[in-house]
Amino acid sequence: MLIFVDAPLAERHKSTLAAGAAGDSFIFRDELPGESEQREALLKADILLGNPKPVEWLEKAVNLQWIQLYSTGFEYYRHIKIPAVVTNMQDYYSQPCAETAIAGILSLYRGAGEFAALKNKQQWVGHIIRPALQTLQNKHVIILGAGNIARRIEKILQGFDCTIRLYARRSPNAVIRTTTELEAALPAADIVIACLPGTEETKGLFTREMIAALKHNAIFCNVGRGNLLADExxxxxxxxxxxxxxxxxxxxxxEPLPAGHPLWSCPNTVLSQHSGGGxxxxxxxxxxxxxxxxxxxxxGIPLKNIVRFDKGY
Amino acid sequence: MLIFVDAPLAERHKSTLAAGAAGDSFIFRDELPGESEQREALLKADILLGNPKPVEWLEKAVNLQWIQLYSTGFEYYRHIKIPAVVTNMQDYYSQPCAETAIAGILSLYRGAGEFAALKNKQQWVGHIIRPALQTLQNKHVIILGAGNIARRIEKILQGFDCTIRLYARRSPNAVIRTTTELEAALPAADIVIACLPGTEETKGLFTREMIAALKHNAIFCNVGRGNLLADExxxxxxxxxxxxxxxxxxxxxxEPLPAGHPLWSCPNTVLSQHSGGGxxxxxxxxxxxxxxxxxxxxxGIPLKNIVRFDKGY
Structure with missing residues (x-):
């Protein structure tokens, strides 16, 4: 098989691949000099490991029988017309994503950003900061989503005795099922954590009105997709x-957020730069x-993690 | 009753006190101009709310029948000879302390300090940082202590599927019972969290050799007492x-850590400035x-949280 690899792999990963598939030929995109050679190699390949850009290259890659994405999200590959099977990384990034969400929330509650800045200034003023600190314990949390990341977050939050409600249209675990119900529930939430995939239905789902409905001390967390917000x-x-x-x-x-973007200057804001899965x-x-x-x-055994384009996740 | 209050209370707290004990007289130390007036007022009082310094003032405060400390730790008051009952805040600070510990550990694992610094520089390099990030999931954790803070930490870490072992001399929940056993267990630990009270037995308990026994990527966390370390x-x-x-x-x-102290300059170090209980x-x-x-x-009902000086916690 001819396998085209379009992923930022280190030499040790390439060696593992070669050792694990000794009879196959690998072509690594990052070893080919120009875009035209890279595109040509892709068009010849039987199998693709990676998330190539531009996505349009895939339109003519008719030899491809199977595409293994290294992401969980696949919204950019939804419109591929070639008949290859597509697999993704499903639950693989859920735990690190969940931990990035909780790390960020605890940072805000326990003053981590302030203490990091004070460390640089070698200034000990803990007694001044401590009355402003909060605890995650017993907080009311709404999680947008009921998939793998949501489940990991829910499990962690249970260790903090949080009250957790899930928003999802169809999941039996969700108690908030419509955007109307969500709007009604928001004013009671201390924390809203979004971990929805990027689909036509989630795009712009969180409206300006929903942001206005949040409590004065509510934390909004998004480890899903940036286009969830109708109005960032x-x-x-x-x-x-x-x-x-x-x-x-x-x-x-x-993404990347350009220098000068107003979000960089917002107070009480943790920007983890799409590192959540890392x-x-x-x-x-x-x-x-x-x-x-x-x-x-x-x-000829069924592949793991086959993408269901019709469901969007 | 004459109640002397030596605690940094805001006006609203003083009002709550006055309303809750209408028949009693309160003297607030921070409303008295000089040290001699303050000491005299303490010597007259029947009840003390607070943690007065210098502790020696208490030696002659023979009218005191009851001292309510606003701390959990009481090591500075151990040698008081007056016959007053002493109560403390027991479990009150356990949850915030536990959350400060977990917030700090997650900060290190998920790069919170780096992302905070990058936010100031308006620089988006998440893809460079993400391969260095770690997860708390499945980590091997040794907790020094088996009291209230230890229990809160244990509960939170269970949400991350951590393997947890407690060190304590007498607690039935502890599997590591001696310092010899502790030394033997340390090389396997990803994280060591100390939440021991300040007693004669915990002073200097964590030795230079124990620090040397830690793994190259181990995290040492202390939300107990600074003198746990024999050699900081x-x-x-x-x-x-x-x-x-x-x-x-x-x-x-x-404490406070003076400017110029080498800990301020240590990499991968979170200094939360004794704000853990806040x-x-x-x-x-x-x-x-x-x-x-x-x-x-x-x-004449037994008081809550009576300090057992003989046990040290």
Missing amino acids: QALTEALMHRRIGGAVLDVTQE STSEYEGIVACFLENLAAFKN | QALTEALMHRRIGGAVLDVTQE STSEYEGIVACFLENLAAFKN
């Missing part, structure tokens, strides 16, 4: 004027998942 | 030379606890 500027203004307690944003409308073993896991699926593919 | 400099050096993964220190040998409602809770105990005191 409304969030920026709420933060800037301290009309809400703070935000933890792993994702934003525009971990030291990130690419080891991706390579292991690919090799497992490759063995299944060759043996 | 050994920790500083381990951090400075990156021989361990990092530290979360709510307490240090010297929360927005801190003094509301202290006042409420005092008033509850005051009613019990007047009615």
Whole structure:
């Protein structure tokens, strides 16, 4: 098989791939000099490991039988017309994403940003800061989503005795099922954590009115997709004027966030720069998942993590 | 009753006290001009709410029948000879302390400090940082202590599927019972969290050799007492030379930590400046606890949270 790899792999990951699929040929995009060579190599390949850009290259990659994305999200590949099977990383990033959400929220509640700045200034004023600190215990949390990330977050929050309500249209675990119900529930929430995938239905789901419905000390956290917000500027203004307690944003409308963007200057705001899924073993896991699926593919066994484009997740 | 109050209370807390004990007289130390007036007032009082310094003032305060400390720790009051009953805040600070510990550890694992610094620089480099991030999930944690803070931390860590072992000499929940066993257990720990009270037995308990026994990526966290470390400099050096993964220190040998102290400059180190117990409602809770105990005191009912000087916690 000819396998095209479009992923930022280190040499050790490439060696693992080669050792795990000795009879196959790998072409690594980052080893080819120009875009035209890269595109040509993709068009010849039987299998693709990675998330190529531009996505349009895939339109003519008719030899591809299987595409293993290294992401969980696949919204950019939804309109591919070629008949390849597409698999993704499903639950793989859920735990690090959940931990990034909780880390950000606890940072705000326990003053981590302030203490980091004070450390640089070598200034000990803990007794002044401590009356402003909050605890996560017993907080009322609304989670937008009922998938893998939501479940991980829910489990962690149970350790803090939080009251948790899930918003999802169809999941049996969700108690908030419509946007009308969500709007009604928001004023009681101390924290709203969004971990929805990027679909046509989630785009712009969280409206300006919903931001206005948040409590004065509520935290809005998004580890899903930046386009969940119908009006990101409304969030920026709420933060800037301290009309809400703070935000933890792993994702934003525009990524990377350009210098000068107002979100950089918002107080009580954690920007984790779409690192939510990251971990030291990130690419080891991706390579292991690919090799497992490759063995299944060759043996005619159903692949793991096949993407359901009709469902959107 | 004449009640002397030596605690940093806001006007609203003083009003709550006055309303809750209408027949009693309060003297607030911070309303008296000089040290001699303050000391004299204390010597006349029947009841003390607070943690007066210098502690020696208490030696002659023979009228005192009951002392309500606003701290959980009482090591400074151990040698008081007067026959007053002493109560403390017991479990009151456990949850915020536990959350400060977890917030600090998650900060290190999820890069919160780096992202805070990058926000100031308006620089988006999440893809560079993400391969260095770690997760708390499945980590091996040794907790030094088996009291209230330890229990809260344990509960939170269960939500992250951590493997947890407690060190305590007598608690039935502890599986590590001696310092020899502790030394043997340390090399397997990803995280060590100290939440021991300040007693003669815990002073210097964590030795230079124990610091040397830690893994290269281990995190040492202390939300107990700074004098737990026999040799704080050994920790500083381990951090400075990156021989361990990092530290979360709510307490240090010297507090406040003076400018120029080497701990300020240690990498991968969170200094939360003894704010661990802090929360927005801190003094509301202290006042409420005092008033509850005051009613019990007047009615001859046993007080809550009586300090057992013999046990040291």
